[in-house]
Amino acid sequence: MIESTGSATAVSILGTGAIGGKIAQTMLAAGTTVTVWNRTPERTDALAARGSARAPSAAEAVAASPLVLVCVTDYAAVDAVLEATADTIAGRTIVALTTGSPAEAHQAAHKAEQAGAAYLDGGVQTEPENIGSNAATFLYSGPRSAFEEHRATLETLGSAQYLGADPAAAAVQDLTLFGLWYDAQVAYLRALETIRSTGIDVEDFAPLAATQLGHVVHATAGTAHEVKTRSFPRGPADLTEHGPVLEQLIELRRGQHLGNGALDHIHHLVQQRIELGHGREGLTTIIE
Ligand SMILES: NC(=O)c1ccc[n+]([C@@H]2O[C@H](COP(=O)([O-])OP(=O)(O)OC[C@H]3O[C@@H](n4cnc5c(N)ncnc54)[C@H](OP(=O)(O)O)[C@@H]3O)[C@@H](O)[C@H]2O)c1
Structure with missing residues (x-):
């Protein structure tokens, strides 16, 4: 021993x-x-x-x-x-x-x-x-x-x-962080699938995607504060503006191999919050 x-x-x-x-x-x-x-x-x-x-x-x-x-x-x-x-x-x-x-x-x-x-x-x-x-x-x-x-x-x-x-x-927290990685990585793959289907070089698109993903990273602390305090400022757009963009994206992604990222559900939640009088709030309000 x-x-x-x-x-x-x-x-x-x-x-x-x-x-x-x-x-x-x-x-x-x-x-x-x-x-x-x-x-x-x-x-x-x-x-x-x-x-x-x-x-x-x-x-x-x-x-x-x-x-x-x-x-x-x-x-x-x-x-x-x-x-x-x-x-x-x-x-x-x-x-x-x-x-x-x-x-x-x-x-x-x-x-x-x-x-x-x-x-x-x-x-x-x-x-x-x-x-x-x-x-x-x-x-x-x-x-x-x-x-x-x-x-x-x-x-x-x-x-x-x-x-x-x-x-x-x-x-x-370990599993949740892995989930965050899957969500972000698959979201990026979904974007690349769309871009590839249009004949655009996916490598040319990569720097634009990096800037866009950077906006999510930049807002992590602010978004957590909104969730914690249950206050949902408009931010870059309010729900009435998000709704039509989501509809266009659902159409653009129709038939994609990687699906549309549950955008039908997100659109439904946006509509629901608008009907409850929260149309001028930012996207974070859908967590309520
Ligand atoms: N690799 C990564 O990048 C990574 C990153 C984050 C988290 N993790 C997590 O870390 C953990 C270990 O991953 P790993 O990559 O080191 O896995 P791995 O390379 O496949 O090694 C697995 C180890 O577990 C042993 N093992 C499996 N079943 C066993 C049993 N019933 N009794 C005793 N020993 C057993 C294996 O022994 P044998 O050699 O005899 O098969 C081996 O030593 C996993 O939970 C994984 O999810 C891994």
Whole structure:
């Protein structure tokens, strides 16, 4: 059995795929004592060559360090790992860096805490290549004391954002941010489909799209303030002006492979708000 060194800079990493492997490399480069375990053991060969200890089982990896990062595919795999380590995780801080639902995060927190561990849920808002740089953001939620105890080690990986005591907070914000990316990226693809169908060079259109997407980015704080305060100033246009543009867009996108981006529904909401007397408000009012 590998024994814990008791050092705050000793970390065990369970799962050495794309994310776990890069985390292990980053921790090793920072001088951290690293122990790894992977279901397919040969995937840890390169890390062992760089100086990582290898545990023969998940339970022994957990026993080796006070901080344990679980970097596996999904919460079913997290559950399998927690099951296999139930006898050794008491007193450890377990951080699950897995994309999943808020309910799954709650279940994992409950299971880890039942076995006597502190549990932090984590969200990885970066590609593996950026881990260890300022371009990487990691989201954490769970007991503040566990986060503070290991904050310095976690900051080795990138910006460490603590989102509160509810273990589901990281999962819900992680998934919501991925959703935001899908919405924006698919909106851009939809625009490129329209442009391509007219014979215009999509690469010529790209800088115009960048300026337009920039308006959304520029307005993020202002829009959040409008939603929070439920005040909906006109902004660049009011609902009576948005309505006809939406109708033209629905027509322009008719028959598109990527659909029209639920513009029928948005148009319906705009009409509804106009009928309720909110026609002079800005688009944010449709969230009501
Ligand atoms: N890669 C990205 O760009 C990225 C970005 C943001 C978030 N994420 C999230 O980060 C998490 C890890 O992603 P990844 O890219 O590192 O995945 P990956 O490269 O596919 O690696 C998955 C890891 O999970 C292990 N695993 C799967 N099922 C298991 C089980 N039942 N028991 C034990 N181990 C199991 C695999 O072990 P084997 O080697 O034995 O298969 C492997 O170590 C995912 O939730 C993903 O959504 C990834």
